[in-house]
Amino acid sequence: MAHVPHISIAIVVITLSFITVVHAAEKDVQEATASSTLIERFNGYRIPAALYEKIIETLKPMNISLPEFxxxxxxxxxxxxxxxEIxxxxxxxxxxxxxxxIHWFSSIVTFLREILQKI
Incomplete structure (x- = not known):
């Protein structure tokens, strides 16, 4: 059961990183949101295209890769x-x-993989 703490930490770190990036991009994107088109991403939810592009722009210099596990x-x-165990x-x-x-985390990981492929 040594994997549980390792994956739990990975889930928290990736989720918090994603939330931080979205929150940081939100302010920059608010003005553009009204006029931008919405794109369907993240498990079928629609988000502003400008926010999606801002996330890519923010993550690009970080050189992030997702573990194969x-x-x-x-x-x-x-x-x-x-x-x-529980x-x-x-x-x-x-x-x-x-x-x-895990389903929600998987959706976030899928979304991040999609973004990372565009970088």
Missing amino acids: LTPAYYKDFIREAND KGATGVDAYHIINTA
Whole structure:
């Protein structure tokens, strides 16, 4: 179960990085949002094209790459292992909660992969 703290830290770091970039770009994009077209990204949600371009512009100099372990197969194993540990320690079946959290994280990772391919 040594993987759980490692992946948990990775989830938090990548999610916070993504939120920070979006928050930083938000102010710059507010004026352009009214006139910009919306593009469908991030699990079907529509975001301003200007915000999408600002995220790419912000991430480009960072030379970010996503680890190969962030794959659906790894998520499935992680969910099972994490749920087994939580269930063993507390008696609570947390599969649905963990699965939902991983689904949203997976959406963020997919969005980031798409951006990184454009860089």
